[in-house]
Amino acid sequence: MEKKKKSSFSGSIGFVLSAAGSAVGVGNIWRFPYLAAKDGGGLFLAVYLVLVLTFGFVLLTTDVAIGRRTKEGALRAFGAINRKWKFLGYITFLVPALIMTYYSVIGGWVSRYIVAYLTNGGKEAAKDGYFTSFITSKVSPIVFMLIFLALTSFIVYRGVEKGIEKFSKIIMPGLIFMIIGISVFSLTLHYTDADGVTRTGLQGLSVYLLPNLDGLTWSRFLEILLDAMSQIFFSLSVSMGIMITYGSYVKKDVNLSRSLGQIEFFDTGVAFLAGLMIIPAVFVFSGTEGMASGPSLMFVSLPKVFDAMGAAGPFIGLIFFVMVAFAALTSCISIMETLVANCMEFFHTTRKKMSLILCAVYAGASAVICLGYNIFYFELSLPNGQTAQLLDVMDYISNSFLMPFISFLTCILVGWIIKPKWIIEEMESSGHTFGRKRLYAFMIRYITPVMMAVLFLQSAGFFSLV
Numbered sequence: 001m002e003k004k005k006k007s008s009f010s011g012s013i014g015f016v017l018s019a020a021g022s023a024v025g026v027g028n029i030w031r032f033p034y035l036a037a038k039d040g041g042g043l044f045l046a047v048y049l050v051l052v053l054t055f056g057f058v059l060l061t062t063d064v065a066i067g068r069r070t071k072e073g074a075l076r077a078f079g080a081i082n083r084k085w086k087f088l089g090y091i092t093f094l095v096p097a098l099i100m101t102y103y104s105v106i107g108g109w110v111s112r113y114i115v116a117y118l119t120n121g122g123k124e125a126a127k128d129g130y131f132t133s134f135i136t137s138k139v140s141p142i143v144f145m146l147i148f149l150a151l152t153s154f155i156v157y158r159g160v161e162k163g164i165e166k167f168s169k170i171i172m173p174g175l176i177f178m179i180i181g182i183s184v185f186s187l188t189l190h191y192t193d194a195d196g197v198t199r200t201g202l203q204g205l206s207v208y209l210l211p212n213l214d215g216l217t218w219s220r221f222l223e224i225l226l227d228a229m230s231q232i233f234f235s236l237s238v239s240m241g242i243m244i245t246y247g248s249y250v251k252k253d254v255n256l257s258r259s260l261g262q263i264e265f266f267d268t269g270v271a272f273l274a275g276l277m278i279i280p281a282v283f284v285f286s287g288t289e290g291m292a293s294g295p296s297l298m299f300v301s302l303p304k305v306f307d308a309m310g311a312a313g314p315f316i317g318l319i320f321f322v323m324v325a326f327a328a329l330t331s332c333i334s335i336m337e338t339l340v341a342n343c344m345e346f347f348h349t350t351r352k353k354m355s356l357i358l359c360a361v362y363a364g365a366s367a368v369i370c371l372g373y374n375i376f377y378f379e380l381s382l383p384n385g386q387t388a389q390l391l392d393v394m395d396y397i398s399n400s401f402l403m404p405f406i407s408f409l410t411c412i413l414v415g416w417i418i419k420p421k422w423i424i425e426e427m428e429s430s431g432h433t434f435g436r437k438r439l440y441a442f443m444i445r446y447i448t449p450v451m452m453a454v455l456f457l458q459s460a461g462f463f464s465l466v
C-alpha cells in the first residue's frame with residue numbers, strides 16, 4: 001500500500017494553539033469556576049496548580065511524546081510500542097468515540113443561547129425554566145446540534161494545517177481577548193439586593209482568591225484533591241488519544257518541552273480567568289448560593305446574572321456565549337479529528353470520506369443523546385451517587401471510568417515496561433533539553449499510577465474516600 005504524506009502542523013505555534021484549543025473548552029469555563037467556588041477558593045487554586053505541574057505535566061508529556069515518536073494515532077500507537085499492548089489503543093479510542101456523542105449536543109445548546117442573545121438580548125434565556133424547556137423539546141436541540149456538528153466536520157474535512165491550525169490561530173487569541181475583557185468588567189460590578197446588602201466585584205474576587213479553610217478536615221481535603229485531579233484530566237484532554245493524535249502531527253524539530261509548558265500555561269490561565277470572570281459576577285448578583293453546579297451554572301445562573309447587569313447585560317451575555325461556542329468548537333474539532341485520523345489509518349481511506357461518514361454517524365448518535373431528555377428519558381443512579389440521563393452516562397463512562405483506567409495502564413507501560421527513557425529520548429530528540437525529566441521519571445513510575453488507581457476505584461464506586 002502506498003503511504004500518503006502524513007499531515008502535520010506547520011510549526012510550534014500551530015501545534016500549541018491547536019492543542020490549547022482542544023484543552024480549553026467548557027471544562028475551563030463552567031467546571032473550573034464551579035469547583036473553585038465549592039472547594040475553598042484559593043485552596044482549590046493552589047491544589048490545582050500543584051497538580052497541573054506534576055500530574056498534568058506527566059500525562060500530557062506522555063501522550064504527546066507517544067504520538068510524535070510513533071507517528072500514529074492511539075489506535076495503532078500502543079501496538080507499535082509493544083504488540084501485547086495493542087488493546088490499550090482500542091480502549092483509548094473508545095473515549096473520544098463516546099465523548100463525541102454528546103459534545104456537539106452541548107455545542108448546540110451554546111449556539112442556541114447565542115441566538116437567544118441576538119434575537120432578544122437574552123431576556124427569554126433569563127426566565128425560570130428556559131433551559132429545561134429547551135433541552136426537553138424534541139426538535140430544536142437536534143437542529144442546533146446538527147449545525148455545530150456540521151461546522152466541526154467541515155473544519156476537520158479541510159485538514160490539519162488548512163482547517164484545524166488555521167482556525168485555532170484565529171480563535172484562540174480572540175478568546176483570550178474576550179475573556180480578559182469580561183473579567184475586568186466583572187471586577188467593576190456592584191449591586192444592592194432587596195435586603196439592602198451591597199456586594200462588589202472586588203469582594204467576589206476575594207471569595208475566589210483567598211483560601212477558605214473553614215471546617216477543613218482530612219476527608220474534605222481529599223475531596224478537593226480528587227475534584228482537582230479529575231478536572232485536570234478533562235481539562236487537558238489527556239488519556240483519550242487526542243494529544244497522541246496531535247503529537248503525531250508535530251515536526252521533529254519542535255521543542256516539545258517548551259511547547260508543552262505553553263499548553264499547560266494556556267489551559268490553566270484560561271481556567272483561572274474564567275473564574276475571575278464568573279465568580280465575582282455571580283457573587284455580586286446572587287451571593288455565594290448562586291454558584292450552581294454543572295451546566296446549570298452556565299445555562300441558568302449566568303443568564304440571570306447578565307439580565308441583572310442592566311444595559312450592558314445583553315452585550316456581555318452575547319460575547320460570553322460566543323466565547324464558549326469558540327472554546328467548545330476547537331475542543332469538538334480535536335475529538336472529531338482524533339476519530340477521523342484513527343479511522344483513516346484503520347480503514348485505509350481518505351480524510352474527506354471519513355469526515356463525511358463520521359459526521360453522518362454522529363448526527364444519528366447525537367440525536368439519540370438529545371432525545372435522552374424526552375423520548376429516551378430515564379434516571380439512573382451512578383456508582384458515584386449521581387443521578388444520570390443519557391448524556392451523563394456517556395460522560396461518566398468516558399471521563400470517570402475509562403480515563404483513569406487508561407492513564408493507569410499507560411503509566412505501567414511507560415514507567416515499567418518501555419521505561420521513562422523512551423519518552424525522555426523523544427522529548428530531547430530535537431536537541432533541546434527536557435528540564436523536568438527527573439520529575440517525569442519519578443512521577444510516571446511511582447506517584448501517578450497510584451493516584452490513577454485511587455481515582456479509578458473511587459469513581460467506579462469500589463470505595464468512598466469522602
Ligand code: PHE
Nearest residue numbers: 023025026027028234235331
Ligand atoms: N478539554 C476540554 C475542556 O476543558 C474538554 C474536552 C474533553 C475536549 C474531551 C476534548 C475532548 O472542556
